[in-house]
Amino acid sequence: MNNASPAPPRPDSLSDQPETAVREVIVRDVVRGLYEGRYEPGQRLREAELTQAYGVSRGPVREALNVLAARNIVELTPQRGARLRVLHIGEAIDTLVVAQNLVGLAARLAARNHDDAAGRARLQAALDAHAAFPPEGGGAELAVARDNFYGALTAMAANIQLSRILPSVHIHLIRVQFRPMLRINDASRHRDYQRIVDAVFAGREREAEGAARAHFERGIERLRGLQQG
Amino acid sequence: MNNASPAPPRPDSLSDQPETAVREVIVRDVVRGLYEGRYEPGQRLREAELTQAYGVSRGPVREALNVLAARNIVELTPQRGARLRVLHIGEAIDTLVVAQNLVGLAARLAARNHDDAAGRARLQAALDAHAAFPPEGGGAELAVARDNFYGALTAMAANIQLSRILPSVHIHLIRVQFRPMLRINDASRHRDYQRIVDAVFAGREREAEGAARAHFERGIERLRGLQQG
DNA sequence: CTCCTGATTATTGTCCTACATTATGGAGAC
DNA sequence: GTCTCCATAATGTAGGACAATAATCAGGAG
Numbered sequence: 001m002n003n004a005s006p007a008p009p010r011p012d013s014l015s016d017q018p019e020t021a022v023r024e025v026i027v028r029d030v031v032r033g034l035y036e037g038r039y040e041p042g043q044r045l046r047e048a049e050l051t052q053a054y055g056v057s058r059g060p061v062r063e064a065l066n067v068l069a070a071r072n073i074v075e076l077t078p079q080r081g082a083r084l085r086v087l088h089i090g091e092a093i094d095t096l097v098v099a100q101n102l103v104g105l106a107a108r109l110a111a112r113n114h115d116d117a118a119g120r121a122r123l124q125a126a127l128d129a130h131a132a133f134p135p136e137g138g139g140a141e142l143a144v145a146r147d148n149f150y151g152a153l154t155a156m157a158a159n160i161q162l163s164r165i166l167p168s169v170h171i172h173l174i175r176v177q178f179r180p181m182l183r184i185n186d187a188s189r190h191r192d193y194q195r196i197v198d199a200v201f202a203g204r205e206r207e208a209e210g211a212a213r214a215h216f217e218r219g220i221e222r223l224r225g226l227q228q229g
Numbered sequence: 230m231n232n233a234s235p236a237p238p239r240p241d242s243l244s245d246q247p248e249t250a251v252r253e254v255i256v257r258d259v260v261r262g263l264y265e266g267r268y269e270p271g272q273r274l275r276e277a278e279l280t281q282a283y284g285v286s287r288g289p290v291r292e293a294l295n296v297l298a299a300r301n302i303v304e305l306t307p308q309r310g311a312r313l314r315v316l317h318i319g320e321a322i323d324t325l326v327v328a329q330n331l332v333g334l335a336a337r338l339a340a341r342n343h344d345d346a347a348g349r350a351r352l353q354a355a356l357d358a359h360a361a362f363p364p365e366g367g368g369a370e371l372a373v374a375r376d377n378f379y380g381a382l383t384a385m386a387a388n389i390q391l392s393r394i395l396p397s398v399h400i401h402l403i404r405v406q407f408r409p410m411l412r413i414n415d416a417s418r419h420r421d422y423q424r425i426v427d428a429v430f431a432g433r434e435r436e437a438e439g440a441a442r443a444h445f446e447r448g449i450e451r452l453r454g455l456q457q458g
Numbered sequence: 459c460t461c462c463t464g465a466t467t468a469t470t471g472t473c474c475t476a477c478a479t480t481a482t483g484g485a486g487a488c
Numbered sequence: 489g490t491c492t493c494c495a496t497a498a499t500g501t502a503g504g505a506c507a508a509t510a511a512t513c514a515g516g517a518g
Contacts (some may be wrong), residue, residue, distance in 0.1 A: 022501075048468095057501060059288065059503095060500080062471090063295050066299075071299065079508075080469080080510065094391065097390070097391075098390045109326075161320065162323065168397070252471095287473090289473095307500090308481060308498080308500080
């Protein structure tokens with residue numbers, strides 16, 4: 001059974017573990033559903049509905065809800081079930097502050113590994129894919145492209161814990177809720193990404209970290225403005 | 230039933246959610262068991278054994294395992310069950326690097342809130358409790374005291390996401406595995422903590438962050454030495 | 459009319475049993 | 489000695505049942 005094939009093709013996802021389970025299917029679909037608008041923050045997730053919707057029994061549904069709760073996507077109150085988390089603005093800012101640090105760290109470490117050819121290729125591909133979207137482009141696919149960019153960046157950082165934790169920050173969920181207010185256009189975001197990648201490829205650690213932090217700083221400032229005004 | 234009593238007493242834990250469930254009892258006991266040596270890394274966790282040990286059915290046991298997997302405490306392989314995670318040295322270093330950044334951030338934010346009286350009190354109390362242990366002191370209680378220190382620090386940072394994520398980094402699990410190699414004595418750790426607290430209380434953000442980062446830097450260096458040697 | 463109280467209902471938390479699916483280990487063939 | 493095939497063990501899921509709790513609603517006291 002020693003299959004010597006080099007690497008299993010898994011170009012899309014950040015998940016390292018081969019989660020075959022139904023549970024993961026549900027988890028993924030809920031997250032994707034948030035991107036696509038099928039689910040929306042605040043919505044209640046009743047076990048009965050989910051069992052019907054996915055055609056599975058309550059066991060896997062409950063497990064999926066637990067996973068989603070662990071990832072802070074749903075709020076789980078003991079006898080009252082699950083509800084898709086609603087971020088108020090303060091929490092969104094908190095999230096961005098944490099993400100700012102972690103992505104900054106990722107960029108710094110990635111720059112340190114700037115001679116990793118596979119990492120460079122993946123990062124460049126993710127950047128190109130992100131650029132391919134039209135300025136008014138789609139919601140869910142763009143979100144996935146952004147995830148892939150951050151995934152490639154953290155992969156190049158070669159820090160397992162970082163790869164594990166950063167997705168759990170769920171930057172994209174902020175987007176789902178605050179898209180109208182943030183209105184960062186795709187072009188400027190792409191410029192930010194490009195700047196990060198340039199610094200990373202050149203091995204300039206501090207510049208890479210700074211560029212990553214600067215990108216988040218804008219969103220933070222904008223949300224802070226909304227909070228006070 | 231609108232019980233107007235102000236706040237339920239929960240002074241010890243970082244958990245904000247009132248998890249009544251059996252699941253959480255198991256999760257907590259496994260973590261504590263790791264501190265106490267009842268469980269050890271690499272050990273397999275069979276559902277049948279856990280159902281017997283805790284006197285519950287497979288449902289809650291499986292849910293607990295999922296939660297533990299989400300917190301990176303157990304490794305869950307699709308058809309082969311759960312196993313308490315074994316960190317090889319590289320992963321331990323990765324963990325400390327991430328923790329270094331996050332705790333540094335926490336210290337900086339805490340310093341920014343240095344006028345928060347309640348936060349100061351809690352942090353001081355945690356520091357005192359940590360100091361109360363004898364230099365050769367107990368394992369599990371000391372680990373809890375350390376957790377409380379970081380809990381108080383992040384609480385004072387007043388960043389919800391940080392409070393949520395930092396515990397999931399599970400710095401303490403490194404200790405469980407690498408205690409013999411690390412041999413940071415309690416006195417020097419306490420000095421580090423004291424330095425952080427001093428800077429925090431004085432509101433010196435950069436110094437607080439630097440002190441926190443320096444504390445982790447030692448452990449990282451030590452592990453790097455082990456890795457190469 | 460409002461507020462409080464008690465019963466009804468909906469939903470979750472847990473248990474139990476059963477079966478499908480998949481890894482693991484060993485027996486036997488070559 | 490290596491390989492194939494099968495028995496065993498363990499997990500993944502289904503489905504039904506019941507207890508416990510929260511939300512809801514009806515009715516009565518003031």
